[in-house]
Amino acid sequence: MTDPLPYRVDVTAHAGELQERFASLAPGEGSGAEVTVAGRVVLRREMGKLTFMTMAEWTGQVQLFAGAQWTERFGELNHLSLGDWVSASGEVVRTRTGELSVRVATWQLLAEAKRSFGDKWRGISDIDTRYRQRYADMWSNPGSRQVLLQRSRAVSAIRRCLEDRGFVEVETPVFHPVPGGATAKPFVTHHNALDMELYLRIALELHLKRLVVGGMERVFEIGRVFRNEGLSPRHNPEFTMLELYQAYADYHDMMDLTEQMVAEVAVAVTGTTKLGYGGRDLDLSPPWRRATLVELVAEHSGQELSLEMPVGELARRAEGLGVPVEDRWGPGKLLLEIYEKTTEPHLWGPVFVMDYPKEVSPLARDHRSSPGMVERFEAVVAGRELCNAFSELTDPDEQLANFEAQASARAAGDEEAMVVDTDYVRALEYGLPPTGGLGVGVDRLVMLLTGSEAIRDVIAFPTLRPEVAGD
RNA sequence: GCGCCUCUAGCUCAAUGGCAGAGCAACGGACUCUUAAUCCGCAGGUUCUGGGUUCGAAUCCCAGGGGGCGCACCA
Numbered sequence: 001m002t003d004p005l006p007y008r009v010d011v012t013a014h015a016g017e018l019q020e021r022f023a024s025l026a027p028g029e030g031s032g033a034e035v036t037v038a039g040r041v042v043l044r045r046e047m048g049k050l051t052f053m054t055m056a057e058w059t060g061q062v063q064l065f066a067g068a069q070w071t072e073r074f075g076e077l078n079h080l081s082l083g084d085w086v087s088a089s090g091e092v093v094r095t096r097t098g099e100l101s102v103r104v105a106t107w108q109l110l111a112e113a114k115r116s117f118g119d120k121w122r123g124i125s126d127i128d129t130r131y132r133q134r135y136a137d138m139w140s141n142p143g144s145r146q147v148l149l150q151r152s153r154a155v156s157a158i159r160r161c162l163e164d165r166g167f168v169e170v171e172t173p174v175f176h177p178v179p180g181g182a183t184a185k186p187f188v189t190h191h192n193a194l195d196m197e198l199y200l201r202i203a204l205e206l207h208l209k210r211l212v213v214g215g216m217e218r219v220f221e222i223g224r225v226f227r228n229e230g231l232s233p234r235h236n237p238e239f240t241m242l243e244l245y246q247a248y249a250d251y252h253d254m255m256d257l258t259e260q261m262v263a264e265v266a267v268a269v270t271g272t273t274k275l276g277y278g279g280r281d282l283d284l285s286p287p288w289r290r291a292t293l294v295e296l297v298a299e300h301s302g303q304e305l306s307l308e309m310p311v312g313e314l315a316r317r318a319e320g321l322g323v324p325v326e327d328r329w330g331p332g333k334l335l336l337e338i339y340e341k342t343t344e345p346h347l348w349g350p351v352f353v354m355d356y357p358k359e360v361s362p363l364a365r366d367h368r369s370s371p372g373m374v375e376r377f378e379a380v381v382a383g384r385e386l387c388n389a390f391s392e393l394t395d396p397d398e399q400l401a402n403f404e405a406q407a408s409a410r411a412a413g414d415e416e417a418m419v420v421d422t423d424y425v426r427a428l429e430y431g432l433p434p435t436g437g438l439g440v441g442v443d444r445l446v447m448l449l450t451g452s453e454a455i456r457d458v459i460a461f462p463t464l465r466p467e468v469a470g471d
Numbered sequence: 472g473c474g475c476c477u478c479u480a481g482c483u484c485a486a487u488g489g490c491a492g493a494g495c496a497a498c499g500g501a502c503u504c505u506u507a508a509u510c511c512g513c514a515g516g517u518u519c520u521g522g523g524u525u526c527g528a529a530u531c532c533c534a535g536g537g538g539g540c541g542c543a544c545c546a
Contacts, residue, residue, distance in 0.1 A: 028504090047509090048502040067503070082496070096504050118482030119495050121507050125483070128538045140482090184545065229545055230472080239546070385546065416544085441546045455546095465537070 006108055009087045012036045016059030022092055022100055030103070031092040037062060037102055038087040038110065040139070041080050043120060051078055052101070055086065064088050065101035072106050082120060083113025083139075131462055144457070150269050151446045151458055155222060157268035158242060158442070161261045167218040167244060172207035174200060174224070180424065181205030181363070183406075183416040185228040187237075200226035204243040205363065205437065209392060210427045212245050212435055220244035222442065233454040234384070237463050240442040245392070249436035251375045254389040255352050258379055258438060259286035262350075262386070262445070269449045277382040277451055280348065288350040288379070292370075293339050296353060300343040307331050307357060307372035314338075328412070332357025332372065349380040362402035362418060364390035382448055389438040396428035 013035035025031055039057030041064075049068040054061055064086075068074045071090075080086065090105040115136075118124045123140030130137035130144070138145045159169065177196070179186035181203030191198050204221045211219050222242050229235060246253065263273045266284050273285040291299075298304050301321055305314065314334045315325050323341045325334060335357050347353070355367055356376040364374035375391035393399050403420040410417035446458040456462035 043507070045505045045508045046502085047505055050503045050505075052505045052508085054506075063506080065504080069503085095506095097506080099504085099506065101504095116481050116496055119484095119507095120482090121495070122483050126478095126538090128478095129482095131538095182546090225546090227545070230543080232545090233540080235545065241546080388546080439546085444546060 005110060006087075009038050009108070009110065010036055011038045011087065013092075014059040015039065015055070015057055015062040018062055018092060018102075019060060019100060022094070025092070025094045025100065027094050027098045028096045029094055031094075033092045034090065035092055035102060036087055036089040037064075039085070040113075041082055041084050041086055044078075044080070044082065046078055049074075052095075052099075053080070055088070055102075063095070063099045063101040064104050064107075065090075065093065065095060065099075066104040066107075071104045077104070077107060080109065081113050081116075083115070083117050085110035085113075131456055131464055134460055147446075147450045147452060147457055148460055150450050154265050154269050154446050154449060155442065157265040158222065158261065160268075161264045162218075162220050162244060165218065165257070167220045167246075168216055170208070170211060170216070170219055170221055171223065172201075172204060172211075172221055174226075176201050178419045178421055180418055180421045182225075182227075183418060185415055187226050187228050202227050203439070204241055205439070206421060206424045208243055208245050209432060209435065209437070210424065212247055213427045213430050213432050217247035217433075218245070231463060233456070234444070234447075236443065236455050236459055239455070239459075242440040242442050243438065245435050245437045247433045247435050250391040250434065251354075251377055251389055251436055254436040254438045255288075255290060255377060255379075256286075257436075258352075258387060258389065258440075259284075259288045259350070262379075262381075265445065266449055269446075275449070275451070277448060278453070280382070282348075282350070282382055282448075284350060284381070288352055290352040290354060290377075292355045293335070293343075293353050294355070296347070296351075297335070297339050297343050300346050301338065303338070305335060305338065307335060330359050332359025336360050344380065344385075345383070347380040348383050350386075351380050352377045353380055361390065362406055363393055363399075365393045365395075366398075384444060384448075385441075386444055386448070387438060387440040389436065392432065392435040392437045394428065394432040394434065396425050399428055400425045 015037065022031055037055065039055045041053050042056045043054040045052040051066040053064040055064050066074060066077050071077060086107055086109055088102055088104045088107040090103045093103045094100050117136060117140050124130060124136055130141065175198040177198065179199040179202050184202045186199040186202050189198050189200065202225055204223055204225065208219055208221060220243065222240060224238050225241050226238050228237065231237065263284050263286055266273045266275065273283060275282045275284065294305060303317055303321065305317060309331065311331050314331050318325050318334050318338050321338060321342050323338050354377045355370055355373045358366065358372055358374045361374045361376050364376045367373040367375050376389065378388050379386045403418060403425070406418035407420050410419065443455050443458050447455060450458060452458050
């Protein structure tokens with residue numbers, strides 16, 4: 001190559017805009033408008049002394065129309081590879097057969113594609129290659145690009161929704177001396193200078209509530225959390241959580257906010273709140289159904305259960321429903337297991353499942369009228385949990401007691417049980433006002449809105465085993 | 472972690488125990504209005520890896536690796 005590749009291009013037009021602006025240009029006519037476009041060559045049709053190339057860029061596609069008589073370095077142009085980046089300048093015309101084109105006078109190679117994007121019609125469909133070489137997948141499969149674009153729109157709609165309501169966005173530490181805020185196995189790393197183990201966060205919760213103690217009455221964070229668990233179509237070891245906390249609010253307020261926010265985000269991403277997912281209809285418009293966990297279990301299992309029942313009775317009922325039980329479980333855990341095995345798989349939603357046992361909710365506040373329960377809900381949408389929220393536990397003594405109960409479960413072998421976070425208890429001692437908190441799995445939300453069956457589709461670079469060798 | 476499925480040319484796929492093939496891409500050629508252009512020609516292989524069975528293995532068996540799905544755990 002004699003000419004060095006250019007460092008910049010004065011692009012004066014984009015495909016999408018050209019298609020609109022010259023929609024009424026008649027076949028065989030020139031517009032008189034000279035433009036410079038840039039993008040990738042995706043198809044080439046040579047016809048002797050004429051060559052037609054389809055060029056694709058971010059906004060769409062436009063045809064490049066080259067001819068030996070009017071295009072510089074015509075022969076060289078015909079040797080471009082599919083995938084090469086080029087810029088081309090010339091008049092906007094519509095060919096006799098009706099395709100809007102840039103009639104190429106001058107052009108430049110911007111970057112060479114030394115690898116092929118594969119079959120020009122079917123592209124790259126190998127699932128492994130698509131996730132490992134996302135850059136190739138995105139070009140080859142416009143749907144992949146579209147989903148990632150929709151993800152961006154969803155996140156920005158979340159920010160807009162919360163900022164409109166006076167929430168402040170913050171960033172809290174990813175490294176935690178003790179993991180907290182959820183029950184999950186953490187990743188561990190080591191800090192050399194401090195010579196100590198640090199954990200990658202499994203939740204955002206405890207730091208955000210510290211900020212409420214500090215006076216940030218409406219606060220949120222959209223951030224990556226890390227859980228050391230298996231991979232599946234619905235689980236990636238690092239994923240994105242939205243958590244928000246609102247002072248003076250309770251879980252009813254969180255339900256109102258959740259259904260409004262999800263509806264707003266759905267409209268921003270898809271234009272509507274009426275979606276399909278997995279072949280079934282889904283209507284996200286508020287209000288969503290609100291029912292207690294106990295009510296829903298009664299609907300689906302026919303069992304009227306209560307935490308007031310003796311543990312043995314609950315365990316017998318569970319076994320009667322085919323739910324495996326463990327001796328160390330209390331009534332709260334038994335009830336939750338019964339719900340998860342008999343009821344949750346049959347829910348489609350959207351539905352707010354309200355009031356969970358205190359035993360399984362160490363950060364939530366006691367229910368004001370149901371003994372043994374806390375004011376907590378999960379929203380089930382398209383058959384999956386989308387979020388988890390509660391009226392936050394504000395009492396430091398009770399929080400400490402809950403932490404200690406978790407710690408002894410941990411000592412007894414429950415690897416996912418929480419650890420005592422004494423600084424968090426100290427923060428509560430300064431006073432946490434009544435606060436509603438909400439956590440949303442952003443990847444799951446985006447899956448829902450884009451109809452994606454796999455979490456990997458909504459993550460640009462999902463976690464994979466490293467490649468063994470080769471390229 | 473366990474079970475089932477899968478891996479063939481750059482890409483998408485055939486060949487089911489008997490000479491490893493096609494389409495697209497690449498390469499050479501023809502063609503002044505193409506639209507996955509068309510036509511002619513040419514080239515392309517550690518059939519994931521290593522063992523085994525067999526006269527003969529892409530194909531059957533064993534082990535390993537990658538991937539997918541399901542279970543378990545979770546959001």
